[in-house]
Amino acid sequence: MRIQLISETTLKELTLINDNVDAAFITPxxxxxxxxxxxxxxxxxxxxxxxxxxxxxxxxxxxxxAYKTLLDDFIIPYLCNKVMADIQxxxxxxxxxxxIVQSQDLQTQQLSREDVxxxxxxxxxxxxxxxxxxxxxxxxxxxxxxxxxxxxxIADMPADPExxxxxxxx
Numbered sequence: 001m002r003i004q005l006i007s008e009t010t011l012k013e014l015t016l017i018n019d020n021v022d023a024a025f026i027t028p029x030x031x032x033x034x035x036x037x038x039x040x041x042x043x044x045x046x047x048x049x050x051x052x053x054x055x056x057x058x059x060x061x062x063x064x065x066a067y068k069t070l071l072d073d074f075i076i077p078y079l080c081n082k083v084m085a086d087i088q089x090x091x092x093x094x095x096x097x098x099x100i101v102q103s104q105d106l107q108t109q110q111l112s113r114e115d116v117x118x119x120x121x122x123x124x125x126x127x128x129x130x131x132x133x134x135x136x137x138x139x140x141x142x143x144x145x146x147x148x149x150x151x152x153x154i155a156d157m158p159a160d161p162e163x164x165x166x167x168x169x170x
Contacts, residue, residue, distance in 0.1 A: 002031065002051075003051040003052075003054055003055045004027070004030045004031060004034065005030075005034060005038075005050065005051065005054060005071065005075055005076070005079060006030055006076055006079045006080060006083070008023050008026045008027070008030075010076065010080070011026060011030070011080055011083055011084075014076070014077075014080050015080050015081075015083075015084050016084075017084065017087075021087075021091070025087055025090050025091060026083070026087065028090075029083045029086045029087040029090065030079065030083050032086050033079050033082035033083045033086055034047070034079065037078070037079075037082040037086075037127065037131070038075065038078065038079060038082070040159070041078075041131055041134060041135055041159060042075075042134070042138065042148060042159050043147070043148060043149065043150070043159030045147035045148070045150050046145055046147040046148045046159065048147075049067065049147045050067055050070065050071055050075065053067055054071070059071060066141070066144040066145065067145075070134075070137070070138075070145070073137075074130065074133060074134035074137055075134065077130045078127055078130035078131050078134055081123050081124075081126040081127035081129075081130055082123075082124075082127040082131075084123040084126075084127075085120050085121075085123035085124040085126075085127055088116050088119055088120040088123070089116065089120070092113070092116045138159070
């Protein structure tokens with residue numbers, strides 16, 4: 001299994017997501033946020049370094065203090081908001097044998113697609129904010145993160161802070 005830098009529990013503790021949201025929706029959203037959101041910001045090598053430190057349970061050791069700071073202060077807030085943005089559509093419409101459906105409980109009212117898009121954009125805005133903070137932090141502290149802009153081979157995704165996209169249109 002691939003290492004995920006936030007857990008379902010962390011997401012539920014730090015966001016507005018309800019406890020009844022199934023891990024079947026959360027786990028793929030976390031992976032998508034790491035692969036498609038975080039990896040372009042910090043690059044494959046730095047992502048792999050942080051994942052290895054988490055997997056090996058060495059992230060809390062004194063020599064890894066910089067990586068722990070990056071994880072706690074920048075990666076986790078970014079991922080929480082990115083997951084919240086990415087999970088909106090799967091929660092709105094479910095893939096079933098009968099096709100793509102919207103389920104409705106008698107006690108709840110389904111939002112319109114426009115409402116869901118609005119909520120998704122709000123979480124994307126927050127993710128962009130934390131992504132920009134992370135990129136600025138890495139630029140200011142690049143010497144502490146030698147993996148940040150390095151590449152081992154052509155398959156590695158390099159970090160490219162110059163191409164950070166924001167949802168804000170001027």
